[in-house]
Amino acid sequence: ILNVEQSPQSLHVQEGDSTNFTCSFPSSNFYALHWYRWETAKSPEALFVMTLNGDEKKKGRISATLNTKEGYSYLYIKGSQPEDSATYLCASKAAGNKLTFGGGTRVLVKP
Amino acid sequence: EPEVTQTPSHQVTQMGQEVILRCVPISNHLYFYWYRQILGQKVEFLVSFYNNEISEKSEIFDDQFSVERPDGSNFTLKIRSTKLEDSAMYFCASSATGQDTDTQYFGPGTRLTVL
Numbered sequence: 279i280l281n282v283e284q285s286p287q288s289l290h291v292q293e294g295d296s297t298n299f300t301c302s303f304p305s306s307n308f309y310a311l312h313w314y315r316w317e318t319a320k321s322p323e324a325l326f327v328m329t330l331n332g333d334e335k336k337k338g339r340i341s342a343t344l345n346t347k348e349g350y351s352y353l354y355i356k357g358s359q360p361e362d363s364a365t366y367l368c369a370s371k372a373a374g375n376k377l378t379f380g381g382g383t384r385v386l387v388k389p
Numbered sequence: 390e391p392e393v394t395q396t397p398s399h400q401v402t403q404m405g406q407e408v409i410l411r412c413v414p415i416s417n418h419l420y421f422y423w424y425r426q427i428l429g430q431k432v433e434f435l436v437s438f439y440n441n442e443i444s445e446k447s448e449i450f451d452d453q454f455s456v457e458r459p460d461g462s463n464f465t466l467k468i469r470s471t472k473l474e475d476s477a478m479y480f481c482a483s484s485a486t487g488q489d490t491d492t493q494y495f496g497p498g499t500r501l502t503v504l
Contacts, residue, residue: 321494321495322480327492375422379431379433380431381431382431
């Protein structure tokens with residue numbers, strides 16, 4: 279059974295501060311790790327797809343790292359803004375097409 | 390920018406009724422998916438569809454569920470006899486290929502409420 283976990287479940291960040299949170303996944307039978315940003319009533323927005331150990335990806339103020347040997351990924355938000363408030367989902371892909379999702383980290387950026 | 394669309398945004402139905410959830414994937418994509426999220430739980434995979442047939446399905450996707458691509462643009466999920474526990478947000482997704490690095494693009498979801 280592929281179990282993907284995210285922590286913390288939620289966090290409050292002061293505007294301008296940086297933050298990070300974790301996604302852990304089984305390192306065996308690993309093919310890819312996906313990150314999504316999801317605002318209520320909107321489509322989950324694809325942020326990154328990472329496959330290689332040591333991968334780092336960046337999109338604006340958001341970046342992610344991947345450690346496939348120990349089975350974790352960090353997502354970083356630098357200089358948080360209110361528009362960064364959303365739920366961030368990670369999903370692991372093993373063999374096949376399906377994504378297995380974590381429970382999400384809900385980020386609230388306070389002005 | 391191309392996007393996945395879903396209709397309706399919210400569907401309310403009585404237990405035992407049939408529902409059809411509709412999706413229009415991104416036009417040049419070849420792989421299609423349904424996921425769902427029961428309130429308070431994780432997003433979970435239901436089924437993937439390629440070349441007019443199911444390529445993978447989860448244990449949730451039993452005989453009550455079916456998928457169809459009735460024409461060149463729509464992708465539907467049918468639940469034959471809804472149960473209370475089918476209440477969830479249902480997401481459609483599509484990808485250009487089924488490769489590991491390929492992004493699955495999600496629609497905004499249909500919230501299904503079974504009374």
